[in-house]
Amino acid sequence: IYDMKFHEVQTDITITNHAGLDQVVLVNKAWFDGLPDDVKAAIDDGIQQGGRVCLDETLALAEKDRQLILDTGKTAIHDLTEDQLNAWKEAMKPVQEFARTSQGDAGAAIYDAIVETRKSITGE
Numbered sequence: 001i002y003d004m005k006f007h008e009v010q011t012d013i014t015i016t017n018h019a020g021l022d023q024v025v026l027v028n029k030a031w032f033d034g035l036p037d038d039v040k041a042a043i044d045d046g047i048q049q050g051g052r053v054c055l056d057e058t059l060a061l062a063e064k065d066r067q068l069i070l071d072t073g074k075t076a077i078h079d080l081t082e083d084q085l086n087a088w089k090e091a092m093k094p095v096q097e098f099a100r101t102s103q104g105d106a107g108a109a110i111y112d113a114i115v116e117t118r119k120s121i122t123g124e
Contacts, residue, residue: 002065007075014078016088023054024114051121 001007025047032040069075080088100111118124 002068007069007072010075012076012078013069014080016080018088018092023051047117048121051117055121 001013007013032043035043066077070077100108103110
């Protein structure tokens with residue numbers, strides 16, 4: 001929002017956190033399977049640690065940008081209440097299911113793997 005200067009043309013922003021910041025690492029399966037177990041474990045660990053660092057840095061930048069927007073005094077920022085957030089999540093379930101299933105079984109497997117990896121990094 002800050003980088004794209006939306007706050008310069010709008011008076012209100014509602015924080016929905018509806019977008020994801022998924023960093024996906026893809027490698028050739030045959031290559032990965034051919035690696036020694038300790039190397040595979042090191043790669044997996046590095047992905048987990050890197051994902052956490054990426055998330056932490058992104059959240060810190062978002063908080064900094066939020067303050068920069070508020071400091072202008074021109075834009076109000078509204079956070080959803082817990083009830084509003086739960087309603088938002090419920091309303092998005094059909095969209096998430098469409099995203100999961102629209103590309104067949106292979107797409108669903110990839111979607112599920114991304115969701116599980118995100119959960120393992122964020123704890124959510």
